[in-house]
Amino acid sequence: MVLKVAAEDSPLATVDEVVRVREYNEERDKVAVEKMERLCEMVGQRGKPSLVTDLLGDPKCRIRHFPTHIMLVALLYGEQKEIVGVIRGCVKKVTRGNSEFVKLAYILGLRVSPTHRRLGIGTKLIRHLEEWCKRKGAEYAYMATDCTNEASINLFTLKCSYQKFRTPTILVQPVHAHYKPIPSTITIVPLPACLAESIYRQIYANSEFFPEDIDAILSSALNLGTFMALPRKHLPKWNPQMSTFPPSAFAILSVWNTREVFKLQLKGVSKLTQACCVGSRLVDAWLPCLGLPSFPNVFKQFGVYFMYGLHAEGKQGLRLMKGLCNFVHNVGRDDHGCAAVLAEVSQRDPVREAIPHWRKFSWAEDMWCVKKLTEAKQPSDWINSRPSSTMIFVDPRDF
Template identity: 65%
Template sequence: MSLKIAAENWPKSSSKKVEESSIVIKEYDEVKHKAAVENLERLCEVGQRGKPSLVTDLLGDPICRIRHFQLHVMLVAEFGEEEEVVGVIRGCVKTVTRGNLAYVKLAYVLGLRVSPKHRRFGIGTKLVEHLEEWCKQKEAKYAYMATDCTNEPSINLFTKKCGYSKFRTLTMLVQPVHAHYKPINTNISVLRLPPRLSGPIYNHIFTNSEFFPKDIDLILSNRLNLGTFMAIPRKYLNKCDLKKGIFPPSYAILSVWNTKEVFKLQVKGVSPFVHACCVGTRVLDKCMPWLRLPSFPNVFRPFGVYVMYGLHMEGKYGKQLMKSLCGFVHNMARDDGDCGTIVAEVSHRDPVKEAVPHWRKFSWAEDMWCIKNLEDMKKECGPFDWFDYKSFSDVIFVDPRDF
């Protein structure tokens, strides 16, 4: 405590030196750090001052968000003699496609949090640097992070202090779960594909895409994966044999990941008027269900999220099939009862972007991905650098474990 008081009373430059010299980066220890990390997560709500905030409630061990990666780590920053936890960061390493059959070992940096009263002292930079060293030890060639394009502090930290470059911009499509079922065209069949079948199909579809994980079989067989589904016009059912790699002329496919066992979200900080209006839409819908009003779901209590990933469509009926498939997932979430929204993240140029139903006010167009080369590559090796490497695909595969 004395260190904190001294830091507050000293000049700004001296305060920074005291803070930096008192920070120790350690690997997460569940017994020692769990309660402190959970408290830190609650302090770092997503949102701007004076506006509604989106609170993330991690369930169970705070490391659960990255536990589904084979190579993962969580680091904490301790301050002073009291070893107060003032920062946390998570990271993992996986092998993904860089496009055109090329694979590369890639690190994903996520969950960076710094205590509000200990910011601007270089703690975030220190956490990133230590995590990058761990990633290098695991032979990662690149590291990337993702954040909302309006999150200037995060973007500035990574691009101006840590050497990351703005790389890709994706669109986050969010659809609320309503009380009404979405109608599914009776001329469309929705098939559930087992992992042993969906794995080879995804390898075939996403071979030339970016960020497609080599361990896709582990994702598809994970307990959080609710299944892979393919929509096919009934008239084409006899014209395909998926086991032999014979696809119908037109189809749509996606998988569903259940994040509600890892974390839940909750909107806080809205005005009483806005809250009353949202409640009013649900009351009106309940009184007159035949109108099938798109009532505003209750996002003011903790709710789960279904993530749709591996979205792909083919043929002249592809767009219609994808919309029906998204409706099928909505009905799954509706039956769940604890799922508030359905999310899909796709690249700007991905054709499925126009087929996925979403609410514009819930969605955001620019999810910024920044990347860094962890190797000291020479200029003559430039053509093999991801920054100069051109992929022929418009598709970026979003790993559901990244959420």
């Protein structure tokens, strides 16, 4: 389908420019897409510190782990044909609360060339992706962005009819040179994938966004494992190899190795700031007994671990969760390519208080916007309903 670009408050838009949206072809488009996305990152810095994402030479790597996914590109036909926009999306089945499942589309990775913005290209990419998602049976679509990203929020809410829906919190813990303490009264055990799946299906049955294919996530090569923290005195009474239910007091989480998907790098920071960060690492390494927090080397490419499925039960649950998060930090500390450990949870989730993080590097609100794609009548409207649980399951493949 060939679409003319509609002028949207821009004197640069002309009716002679024509845009065609089609599916990404790795052989033909890879170099052009990478070039355009690097240009978007360079323009986005504007002399300020900027976090740059490198998708490890594979523009589709963030969506390949979904069984149903697509990547679209926008080509501008003028004096020469060039790629001026890109968008990614997938379709999965998730809970909407109260054990009800719906087909949901996730939209991510929308980029438009800086020289062709405000011409309606982003809107057209979104609409083409929505049509594809509807053909795949999606009933709703959602996107996530930083609550301060007004341009993205306005595009989706004002032009594409999305509604602000949920605002979970992203918590970031830099990986220090020293190990974090784990109380001797806590035991941490790895769980078999089948047991982890069973426990998660019980815990998140009434939550939102829990994926039906949790088994595929837990068995993925990017999943570093699922771990449970227990009071040491409980361990002899509970065998993870034989049990089918969790004990009365525990904390659980899984770890996703995002550094195998993309690398991050902080650019635009002064040399003085970099020197101060190096100094903090030296002090941390020479005098670990002081437990001084250090700033990892984020000025070179680094990876992160993403913790998901975080849940705690019992009176000691939050203490167990803190110890479990420290355990993940220590694993990341031994992995020299990991500079931070992240988690994303609902603002009302009690476990939020037990997750170690630095406030300066965390996001108080990660804006999730949702749109209904079909006209089919349903027993209740998910978009306007209240959350059925204090928990939200954040799919690590979305991150």
